[in-house]
Amino acid sequence: MDRRVDGVEPSDRDPGPKPGHAYVELVGGPLDGMLLDVTGWPPQEVVDGAVLMSEHGAFGPSGRSDYESADADACAGGVGRFVWRGDVP
Template structure:
């Protein structure tokens, strides 16, 4: 695991790297990001509809194949997130986009 990967593990996507508490917040729902440049991060999906969850996310990142591009994640066919707080589903890396 390289230094960037170690910094990301257990953090919520979008929280600043110097946030004193970059982890998940109580009462929020998260998708765990699997694979790709954001592997191990949690994505806050609180309030997302099942349709929004089904389309996944294109997340801006400097760590992917295209620095300044987007890492593409989705739950995969037929997968849905369980309702409620905590890690409720997993989004898998599907590639990168400029």
């Protein structure tokens, strides 16, 4: 099974990772198992994690899911994991 990248439309012919891009894996929560493209993100933003739109979270289509870096050193290099902290309105 190919991995899907967060933010890519399901109808995209190739929703998987692209060569030359840096990704983190989303672990837990409504986006579990997806990849987040962090190509071009400043290292500190990658370490800080992300709050991502998620229509499948506790707050429905207008909600967001909060993910934090599980391994700051790995994520600073664009590889690693973001772990779900919870959903926010």
